[in-house]
Amino acid sequence: MDSIKITGIRSYGYTGYLPEEQVLGQWFEVDLTLWLDLAVAAGSDNLEDTFDYREAIFLVKEIIKTSKFALVEKLVEVIADKILSLNKVTQVRVQLSKPGAPIPDFSGKITLDITRKVQ
Template identity: 35%
Template sequence: MDSIHVRDLRLWAHVGVLEHERRDGQWFRVDLTLNLDLSRAAVDDDLSASLDYSTSIKALQQLAAEIRCLTIEHFSEQMLNRLETLHGPVPIWLRLTKCAAPVPGFTGRVSVERRRHGGVTPTP
């Protein structure tokens, strides 16, 4: 299976358990992989035989501007729904990362990984 990868898409969204996270917003990072057969698009130079990744990026940017919710799990579910509406039931892998979790003394990141329709985790 071939893949289209989108990496390090930064989104500002109003998501979080704490009220100020939903009120003020914060940065998230998205990595996603869409698995599909790209051989016809490669041979024929035909975008209609592939997926236009720019529409995926725009759709996720629009979702981030609209959403207000508590959990990154719900945010990721809405992302998968949006991508499936756009591209149909293609295998999708998605990682949604909260760039600055408000946990005292914690400077790392928190992520959820989701798959739909057998989406394959990409190799590093």
């Protein structure tokens, strides 16, 4: 199956278990892999025959900016569900990272990685 990979979507949001995460916010980073058939678009060279990935980028940024969940598990699931509701995408992989997780003496990042299919 063909795919489109989009990396480095960054947005500021207010999801997190700690109260200060929902008030002060933090940066999130998202990478997407979208599975869809690219054969028709490859033959026609017409945007209408493929998936306009700008739509996915806008959607991810908007969900992060406007959502306020306690768990990033909920945020990543909502992103996957919304992407799958878009036309042509049959499967999506969402990798969502918190590069500045509020954990003492930890400078790494936390990443959730889920893959969902159209049911």
